[in-house]
Amino acid sequence: MFKKKPSIKPLSPLRSSDRRRIADRIIAEYGIEISSKDAEEQPVNSYDIPTIGVGAVRNALLPENSQSARFTTTVGKDLKQASVYSLWRNPGIVPLLHTPDVVLQKLRGGADLMTPGLARGPPFPAKAREDSTVAIASLEKPDVPMVVGVCEIDVGSLGDVRGSKGHAVRGEHWHGDEVWAWSQSGSGGGKAPDEIPQWDSRADTGGLEDNMQSMNIEDSDHEDDGGGIPISSPSNGIHHEDRRNNFVEGEEGKPWEEVHVEEQEFSTKEIDTIFWNAFLYALHHHRNTNRSDAHHGLSFPISQSNVISNLVLPFLPITTPTQAASLNIKKTSWKNAKKFIKALDKAKLLKSKDRDGGECVVLDVDFEDPAVTAFVPYKLPKKDTPGAESGGGGGGKAISVGGSPADDSIGQKLKKIDLYRPKEQLAPIFTAANTNHHALYLASELRPIINSYIESEGLISGTNKRLINLNPTLANAVFDGSTPLDKEVLAKGSVPRDALIDRIIENCTPFWALLRNDETRDEVKAKAGHTPKIQIVLETRSGNKTVTKLSGVETFHIHPQLLAEELQKACASSTSVSQLAGSSPKKPVMEVMVQGPQKEIMVKALEKRGVHRQWIEFNDKTKKGKKR
Secondary structure (H helix, E strand, C coil): CCCCCCCCCCCEECCHHHHHHHHHHHHHHHCCCCCCCCHHHCCCCCCCCCCCCHHHHHHHHCCCCCEECCCCECCECCCCCCCHHHHHHCCCCCCEEEECHHHHHHHCCCCCEEHHHCECCCCCCCCCCCCCEEEEEECCCCCCCCEEEEECCCHHHCCCCCCCCCEEEEEEEECCCHHHHCCCCCCCCCCCCCCCCCCCCCCCCCCCHHHHCCCCCCCCCCCCCCCCCCCCCCECCECCCCCCCCCCCCCCCCCCCCCCCCCCCCCHHHHHHHHHHHHHHHHHHHHHHCCCCCCCCCCCCEEHHHHHHHHCHHHCCCCCHHHHHHCCHHHCCCCCHHHHHHHHHHCCCEEEEECCCCCEEEEEECCCCHHHHCCCCCCCCCCCCCCHHHCCCCCCHHHHHHCCCCCCCCCCCEEEEEEEECCHHHHHHHHHCCCCCCCCECHHHHHHHHHHHHHHHCCECCCCCCEEECCHHHHHHCCCCCCHHHHHHHHHCEEEHHHHHHHHHHCCEEEEEEEECCCCHHHCCCEECCCCCEEEEEEEECCCEEEEEEECCHHHCCCHHHHHHHHHHHHCCCEEEEECCCCCCCCCCEEEEEECCCHHHHHHHHHCCCCCHHHEEEEECCCCCEEC
16 A cells, blocks of 8 residues: 555544544445444343444444544545455455465565456446455455455456456555555554355455354453454344454454443542552552662652653552543642652652743652652553553553553664775785685784785784784786775775774775674674664754754664653653655665654664664754864
């Protein structure tokens, strides 16, 4: 679908009105049949589902709290294609075509399906008309759609396709493409199920209604990692409690709508108590996990925004999106972070001070306060629970350690090595030392090879062992007379040993390799050139608005999206990730932009990921001529 990697903005929950409007468009464009009886009028606890109404279909297509990743393709914003995930969850929603497996592999590389490649027909599905969306499966797995496309001809009316020519289906999306591979964590999509029996490949599609009747909306206590689609259906219209739906491996959401009892909103007093306990939990956590540190892992002074983002939000007991919306500092009696800190100061849990500009900072914390030492931790939601991503949860691990638990770059050890490959004119030097001049060498490995050549040729000066007499090979390969220094050396006929070795290394082709953790030099493929540096640029936008841009982290095994999430919390500022202007579409370099001058926070985040400060290049465009 994409000529280059899509640039997707941070996900956000869909509003109820948008959810209904998009669901209605899907229903209209796919011709989903809706029962005349509205299922929403049925009792919530009724397990008898004789008919499916528009409300149930909407909820099945776009469950509550669905998140949207908005992007525009080269063909506009027309809502046409479902994803393969949608097809696996909703069998029969579009016509299913078939092709041999060898052809399907070509389709998954971006090719279109030609008319002679159609299989299992005639007859072909009648709804596979021109401009209609269809799914494509292989003959080896005929009930697992792997490609989504649009018919360029009326496939349903075709007869024998042997010997015919022309395009039949234009591929739009397939298992393994850029949309499939994209995710916030960088892990990509899951594997395809082995079979989906509900896809009746021989019958015409009759809409979503019949398939929805077999869907189970009962929540599950555990997840089935096997992938696939549930094949059980209610017996005599009775929904049993022990029946559960499977869902496709790698999918972030379950394929059914979870029915929750309506939650009551917290009172202001209850929210105050939750925020107070979250701060106590943070102090208790740091006190017990960083015993050897005098400040228990905290670095003072702490800004008021960092108090909220690092010492409150990660310790809020958020388990649902409703709680995430309720537990907000603005809904407390303090209304803002400064008054909250002043209340903590009044309780002698910390010491604060007002700075110029009205900002309140924390100078010290009392870890030995009885409220902290006697605090009893409560259970916190995991990172992947609903609402935990919205502003809290995760036990503080993501903040205190630094980043998301899925970010494996935190704590990694990186080692940069510079390698050199001798050029052809230096080949005699390596041949004399019985070494391969096509290999890559460290600078420390080149020195003994050169010394061996000097001794074998008897080039050491008789009056000064530090001087090396030049022979024709060294004169032609190393000192070509192109510079005044070369001419001076050639005139003297000798050169200091160290200067000769340095000059030979300079004449070699440079390579570099980055070793991660326990990797060895033989396991990593070296790349030509000099090691690239991470770029941090400060620039002014919209007059006096400063932003900090970071790029080039992919080389150092750092995922830009996960780094941006951590910087958003650490800087208490908005962040965005987009493709760096001028980078290759095939291997794009992503740029992380953070509001405000955040250079030092970025450096600390990079150092936690094994990046040395000398590997970072700074460019302050807010002041002319300030680059290092």
